[in-house]
Structures are given as structure tokens and as C-alpha cells.
Amino acid sequence: MSTAAYINARLIDPASGLDSPGALLIQDGQIIDLGPDLFANGVPNGMEVVDCGGRVLCPGLIDMRVFVGEPGAEHKETLASASEAAAAGGVTCIIVQPNTEPVIDDVALVEYIKRQARDKAVVRIHPMAAITKGLKGEQMAELGLLAEADAVAFTDADRVVADAQVMRRVLSYASAFDLLICHYPEEPRLAGSGVMNAGEVAMRLGLPGIPTQAETIMVERDLRLVEMTGGRYHAACLSTDQAIEAMARGKARGLKVTAAAAVHSFALNEVAVGEYRSFAKTAPPLRAEADRRAVVAGLADGTIDIICSCHDPQDVESKRLPFELAATGIIGLETMLPLALELYHNGDMSLLDLLATMTVRPAELLGLRGGKLSPGAPADLLVFDPHKPWRIDEDQFHSKSKNTPYHGRPVQGRAWRTIVGGKVVYSDPDGDGN
Amino acid sequence: MSDISSSALPYRHLLGIEGLSPSDISEILDLSDNYVAQNRQVDKKRSILGGRTQINLFFETSTRTRTSFELAGKRLGADVINMTATASAIKKGETLIDTAATLNAMHPDALVVRHPHSGAVALLSQKMDCSVINAGDGSHEHPTQALLDALTIRRRLGHLHGLTVAICGDILHSRVARSNIMLLNIMGAHVRAIAPPTLLPGAMDRMGVEVFHDMAAGLADVDIVMMLRLQNERMNGAYVPSTREYYHFFGLDRSKLAKAKPEALIMHPGPMNRGVEIDSELADDINRSVIREQVEMGVAVRMAVLDLLSRRPSNQPSVGPGDMKP
Numbered sequence: 001m002s003t004a005a006y007i008n009a010r011l012i013d014p015a016s017g018l019d020s021p022g023a024l025l026i027q028d029g030q031i032i033d034l035g036p037d038l039f040a041n042g043v044p045n046g047m048e049v050v051d052c053g054g055r056v057l058c059p060g061l062i063d064m065r066v067f068v069g070e071p072g073a074e075h076k077e078t079l080a081s082a083s084e085a086a087a088a089g090g091v092t093c094i095i096v097q098p099n100t101e102p103v104i105d106d107v108a109l110v111e112y113i114k115r116q117a118r119d120k121a122v123v124r125i126h127p128m129a130a131i132t133k134g135l136k137g138e139q140m141a142e143l144g145l146l147a148e149a150d151a152v153a154f155t156d157a158d159r160v161v162a163d164a165q166v167m168r169r170v171l172s173y174a175s176a177f178d179l180l181i182c183h184y185p186e187e188p189r190l191a192g193s194g195v196m197n198a199g200e201v202a203m204r205l206g207l208p209g210i211p212t213q214a215e216t217i218m219v220e221r222d223l224r225l226v227e228m229t230g231g232r233y234h235a236a237c238l239s240t241d242q243a244i245e246a247m248a249r250g251k252a253r254g255l256k257v258t259a260a261a262a263v264h265s266f267a268l269n270e271v272a273v274g275e276y277r278s279f280a281k282t283a284p285p286l287r288a289e290a291d292r293r294a295v296v297a298g299l300a301d302g303t304i305d306i307i308c309s310c311h312d313p314q315d316v317e318s319k320r321l322p323f324e325l326a327a328t329g330i331i332g333l334e335t336m337l338p339l340a341l342e343l344y345h346n347g348d349m350s351l352l353d354l355l356a357t358m359t360v361r362p363a364e365l366l367g368l369r370g371g372k373l374s375p376g377a378p379a380d381l382l383v384f385d386p387h388k389p390w391r392i393d394e395d396q397f398h399s400k401s402k403n404t405p406y407h408g409r410p411v412q413g414r415a416w417r418t419i420v421g422g423k424v425v426y427s428d429p430d431g432d433g434n
Numbered sequence: 435m436s437d438i439s440s441s442a443l444p445y446r447h448l449l450g451i452e453g454l455s456p457s458d459i460s461e462i463l464d465l466s467d468n469y470v471a472q473n474r475q476v477d478k479k480r481s482i483l484g485g486r487t488q489i490n491l492f493f494e495t496s497t498r499t500r501t502s503f504e505l506a507g508k509r510l511g512a513d514v515i516n517m518t519a520t521a522s523a524i525k526k527g528e529t530l531i532d533t534a535a536t537l538n539a540m541h542p543d544a545l546v547v548r549h550p551h552s553g554a555v556a557l558l559s560q561k562m563d564c565s566v567i568n569a570g571d572g573s574h575e576h577p578t579q580a581l582l583d584a585l586t587i588r589r590r591l592g593h594l595h596g597l598t599v600a601i602c603g604d605i606l607h608s609r610v611a612r613s614n615i616m617l618l619n620i621m622g623a624h625v626r627a628i629a630p631p632t633l634l635p636g637a638m639d640r641m642g643v644e645v646f647h648d649m650a651a652g653l654a655d656v657d658i659v660m661m662l663r664l665q666n667e668r669m670n671g672a673y674v675p676s677t678r679e680y681y682h683f684f685g686l687d688r689s690k691l692a693k694a695k696p697e698a699l700i701m702h703p704g705p706m707n708r709g710v711e712i713d714s715e716l717a718d719d720i721n722r723s724v725i726r727e728q729v730e731m732g733v734a735v736r737m738a739v740l741d742l743l744s745r746r747p748s749n750q751p752s753v754g755p756g757d758m759k760p
Binding site for chain 2 (some may be wrong): 201204205206208211276277320321322324
């Protein structure tokens with residue numbers, strides 16, 4: 001019987017709107033009780049007590065868009081190393097993307113991910129499976145069977161289902177099973193050979209650009225197909241003013257649609273590409289400042305429901321190339337919390353609303369049991385000090401890859417304890433001093 | 435020649451025009467003038483770069499630029515080696531960084547690089563201890579072309595400031611256009627861009643140029659007409675409907691040229707597509723076309739650049755905006 005009392009905490013539960021000093025009791029990997037009055041008269045003898053020192057205690061973060069190299073590119077990231085990175089970043093549940101080698105488009109591969117995750121990972125890992133076989137955008141994968149095997153949603157990851165007829169049938173078929181279709185919205189022909197946002201910076205660097213309209217057009221197409229089919233649709237990462245506006249209109253029409261934004265889309269703009277910094281090459285590309293602000297506004301007004309890290313590990317060899325040839329991707333698991341907290345520190349969002357985007361919202365969308373503080377829920381928790389100042393240091397990353405443009409950035413807020421199923425999977429090594 | 439340390443450029447590399455000051459450019463052009471005179475003598479050889487090694491590393495085919503750099507180095511006394519992508523390890527999968535490290539170990543004093551990808555020369559320069567000169571990277575920059583164009587204009591018209599220069603053609607894909615726009619703006623000229631919208635970058639107006647889609651309007655009263663090459667694969671309907679249509683609306687002929695100032699000069703970075711972007715006869719008109727002169731100026735400008743970069747003491751930290759981080 002393992003029992004632990006987390007006392008002297010600031011309990012924040014976006015699911016119930018709770019934000020109050022209090023305590024929380026864990027037993028056998030589950031939350032048993034919580035609240036401002038719990039242990040008001042002291043903790044019973046014999047119970048493990050963790051004094052949170054007034055830090056925030058909230059549900060562990062859920063990251064809906066994580067790329068891992070396993071299977072196929074284990075030198076970039078394994079499920080185990082990604083889980084260590086997640087734990088260090090306060091993330092207790094990651095949703096891995098199917099663009100592995102081989103592609104997760106078969107029941108056996110979903111089983112493989114689940115088995116590897118169970119045996120080797122310190123946080124919860126759920127796979128998304130491919131929408132189309134081999135991510136080719138042509139033939140539907142076995143959506144129903146994959147869902148029965150516990151694929152939590154469907155996506156072609158960083159690929160686009162370009163054919164509107166295929167997407168229409170996918171949404172239509174998936175609606176029968178109430179499956180969630182997550183799509184990376186980018187009109188591929190319009191994006192063309194683009195490698196960064198189209199605009200002044202791309203022009204000066206002589207790099208082919210991806211116009212913002214590539215995203216807008218695909219979001220608008222997808223929303224019309226949702227209207228036509230009644231499917232459940234999630235835009236995997238929005239980065240442009242116009243696409244967010246399109247999403248807001250779709251929601252206003254009553255469509256069952258949601259959207260996420262990558263941390264990079266509000267933490268950086270296209271200027272970060274500077275003199276061909278391939279570490280700032282990501283998908284969707286870093287956009288102009290006006291688009292960055294639109295992402296912040298979209299998160300604040302709820303048009304964008306979810307924040308994801310878009311964690312995409314790449315080794316040095318694939319990044320130390322001319323910008324056009326360099327791999328796309330930024331790692332993000334260990335920087336998601338502090339960078340998202342910038343929205344709170346800048347006064348754009350309350351802590352409660354901000355945490356909702358990384359806890360209860362993805363949990364509800366994916367039908368996961370975590371993401372909330374309530375008796376009976378799994379004890380997947382994060383204890384953090386939202387004000388702790390530190391500097392992002394790539395040398396301290398647990399991820400196997402170090403492709404971050406944030407190295408050296410001063411931030412506030414860091415995980416102090418990350419708890420999965422009642423077990424502490426991460427403790428801030430210098431976090432007990434205050 | 436003046437005191438060595440005072441007349442050295444404060445940069446290790448020449449990666450682009452962006453970041454150069456008007457005085458940097460004037461200094462290069464002044465020295466180029468001397469080399470033009472020297473190159474017209476029977477004895478063209480100097481030993482300023484005696485004992486030094488220059489490597490021309492070309493990842494794209496080029497005849498005139500490579501030859502021009504080769505001549506420039508040899509006339510200054512350097513040992514010049516040409517490497518092309520087909521003949522080197524690049525085709526065997528060696529990365530650009532490895533190539534740089536390998537060449538660096540041979541202790542060259544100058545590396546002249548052309549590469550099909552924007553930013554590749556800057557990336558390579560980070561791994562080199564010697565001076566790196568950009569001989570064209572993707573659609574980014576081709577600084578010595580802009581410098582030789584400026585020298586050609588300055589020798590003909592005496593100055594750059596206040597001139598109106600029309601750049602016509604495939605500006606979207608042109609490194610020559612980017613470098614020229616920047617240089618001409620730095621030197622106080624007025625720049626116009628004339629092209630169909632499909633051959634112009636979206637944010638063109640942010641470069642300090644006036645955009646025209648009509649040759650007659652764009653060429654009105656200009657001092658200089660710079661034509662750009664349009665590659666064949668871009669004329670088959672992808673960017674413009676056909677060669678015939680392109681020539682009709684955007685090719686330079688006598689009637690369009692009549693809109694420019696009576697003594698306006700015609701320039702072209704070469705190689706020309708006669709009858710596509712420029713009327714053949716016009717290209718050869720010695721009263722208007724300075725296309726051959728541009729080639730001559732190219733060698734002088736490259737000598738000046740090699741000379742100036744070589745004067746920088748090797749232990750001096752690079753401070754130039756054109757320099758990448760070490």
C-alpha cells in the first residue's frame with residue numbers, strides 16, 4: 001500500500017476550475033482525495049509526506065504531438081529517451097506520431113509501441129496511427145482495428161492528405177467509430193519546395209518560402225469536408241492568422257473541430273532563422289510576428305484549444321547542412337512548460353487557462369483518463385514553481401538530440417516533481433533549495 | 435598603394451553585399467580601377483599573393499566566374515586550384531562540413547565557393563580558417579558580380595549615387611539581382627525591378643525597390659538597364675507561358691529601350707539567351723551594351739577582393755557584418 005500526501009501545495013485543476021492552497025493524497029497510483037481542507041489537522045502518522053513548499057500541483061502535462069525515432073531512427077530518440085525528456089519537462093503523457101520506419105499503420109506496430117512504452121518508458125505513451133497506409137495519402141489504413149488496438153487518434157504526422165476525396169472518405173468512415181482525425185494542414189503544392197515562411201526574411205536569404213495561405217487553404221478545405229461528413233477533426237498545429245480565423249468561423253458554425261498550436265509558433269518568429277539557422281527550421285515554419293501574435297490571441301480566446309511541443313529530434317548531421325537540405329524539427333518536451341508559461345508571465349493567459357491547454361483538453365479530446373485532479377483519476381501529476389528563473393541549457397537535456405533554438409534563453413518555471421501513477425519519475429536536481 | 439593595415443577590409447570573408455558600408459564598396463572599386471589598368475598592360479602579373487593558395491570550389495558548373503577568379507588569383511601570384519563537385523568527394527556523400535574540414539587542413543589562404551543552395555557558403559565559412567569568397571550561393575547572393583557591375587557603371591558614368599537602375603527578368607531566382615539591389619541601395623542609386631509577378635519575390639517592395647510589370651513604364655528615363663538570364667526550364671509554362679510571350683513583353687529590344695535615357699547602358703551578367711531576354715543585335719551594340727566590359731571588370735574586381743582580404747592579419751578577430759560566427 002503506497003500512500004503519499006502532497007501538502008502545502010497550490011492545487012490547480014483546470015478541469016474543475018480549482019485554484020486553491022491545499023493537499024492531495026495518492027494511494028496505489030491513484031488520486032484518493034484532495035482539497036483545501038485535506039490534512040487541515042495534520043497528516044496521519046506513517047504516511048509519506050511531500051511538502052510542496054507552496055508550489056503549483058496540477059495534472060501532469062499531456063503532449064499531443066511528439067515525434068520519436070523508434071522504430072527506425074533510434075539514434076535520434078528512443079521511446080525511453082523521449083520519456084526521460086518528457087518527465088524532466090513535467091510531461092506525464094506523450095502521444096507519439098506514426099511517421100516512423102516502418103510507419104505505424106498496422107495493428108502489430110501499435111502493439112509494439114505499447115509494449116516498448118510499458119517496458120522502457122517512465123511516462124505514459126500512446127500512439128497515434130496513420131490515416132493512410134504508409135502515410136501516402138492514398139489508401140485508408142485499418143482505422144477501426146487500429147483504434148481497437150488503442151491507437152488514440154489518427155494522423156499522417158508531418159504529411160498531408162492532399163487528395164480531398166481521400167480525406168472526405170476518411171472523415172466519413174471515421175465518423176462511424178467516432179475516431180479523431182488529426183491533420184497537418186498545409187496545401188502541399190502551394191507550399192512547394194518552401195523551407196521557411198514566405199516573406200521578407202526568406203526573400204533576403206534567397207530561400208523558397210511557404211506562404212501562409214498554404215495553411216489557410218487546407219484548414220478551410222478540411223472544415224468544409226467536416227461539414228460534409230460529420231467527422232471529428234483536429235488541426236494538428238496552426239501557425240497563421242488566417243487559418244486561426246478560419247478555425248474560429250468553423251467553430252462558430254458548430255463543427256466538431258479543435259486545433260492545437262506548437263510552442264514554437266508563439267515562442268519564436270521567422271526572424272529566428274537569422275543567418276540560416278537550421279535549428280529554427282520547423283513545421284509549420286516560424287511565421288511573421290503578426291502571425292505569432294495571432295497564435296497567442298487564438299490561445300487566449302480559445303480558438304486554439306491545445307498547446308503541443310511538436311518535439312522533433314534531429315541529429316547534428318541532419319542539421320549541419322545548407323538550410324534547404326537540413327532536416328526539419330525542433331525538440332520541445334523539455335522546454336514546453338517554461339515557454340508556455342511565458343504566456344502567463346506576459347499576462348496573455350491565466351495559469352488555469354494555460355494549463356487547461358496541456359492537461360484536460362488533450363485528455364478529453366483523446367479520451368484519456370488523466371489530465372485532471374479528481375478522486376479515482378490516475379496520479380499523473382506535476383509539481384512546479386511557475387516563477388523559478390533558469391536558463392535553457394541544451395547540455396542538460398535528457399533527449400538524445402539537442403536541436404533547439406532556445407539554448408541560453410532565460411525562462412521562468414520548471415518542473416520540481418513529475419509523478420506518473422503515483423511514482424516520482426523526475427525530481428529537479430537543484431530544486432530543494434528554496 | 436597605401437598603408438596595409440589601414441586599407442584592409444575589416445572582414446575575413448566576403449559572403450555577401452549585405453552588411454558592407456559605402457566606404458567598403460568604394461574601397462574595393464578604387465582598388466579595382468588600379469587592377470583594370472594593370473590588366474591592360476602586357477605584363478599583368480604581380481606577386482602580392484605569392485606563396486598563397488587559392489582554391490576555387492564549384493558545386494555548380496560555371497565557366498566565366500570560375501575562370502575570372504582563376505585569372506584574378508594567378509595574376510596576383512597565387513597558386514590556384516580548381517575543384518568541381520563532379521570530381522570531388524561531394525558526389526560520394528561527403529558532407530559540406532567534412533569537405534570544409536578537409537580543405538581547411540590543407541591550409542589554403544582563400545576559398546572561392548559556388549553552391550546551388552542559399553547559405554551554403556556561409557555554412558562552409560564557419561569551418562574555415564582562411565578567407566571565403568562567395569561566388570554565388572543559391573538564390574541568395576553573388577557579391578563579386580554586383581561589385582563588377584558597380585565598377586562598370588562607375589567607370590562609364592563616374593558615380594552611382596542618384597542613378598536610376600532597372601533590373602529586369604527573373605528576380606525571384608536571381609542572386610545577382612539580390613546583390614545588385616543591395617549594393618545599389620547602399621550606394622544611393624534608385625532601383626527598379628521589372629518582371630512578371632511570377633518572377634518577383636512576394637516581399638519585393640521591402641527591398642527598397644520600385645516594382646514594375648510593364649517594361650515601357652519601368653524603363654522610362656532610366657540610366658542603366660540590367661537584364662537577367664531566364665533559365666529555359668522556367669519558360670515552359672511554369673513561370674511564364676512561353677519564350678515567345680516572354681520576349682514579347684519582357685525581352686529588351688530597341689523599341690522598349692527607347693523609353694530609357696538616350697545614353698542608357700545595357701548590362702547582362704551572362705550567359706545571355708539571345709532572343710529570349712535580349713535582342714541579339716542590341717547585345718552587341720558597342721554604343722549601348724557594356725556586357726563585354728562587365729567581363730573585363732570581373733577580373734579586376736576579383737583581384738581587388740582577393741588582395742584586400744589577404745591584407746587582414748590572420749590573428750585579427752573578424753568584426754564584419756558579412757562574417758559568420760567563428
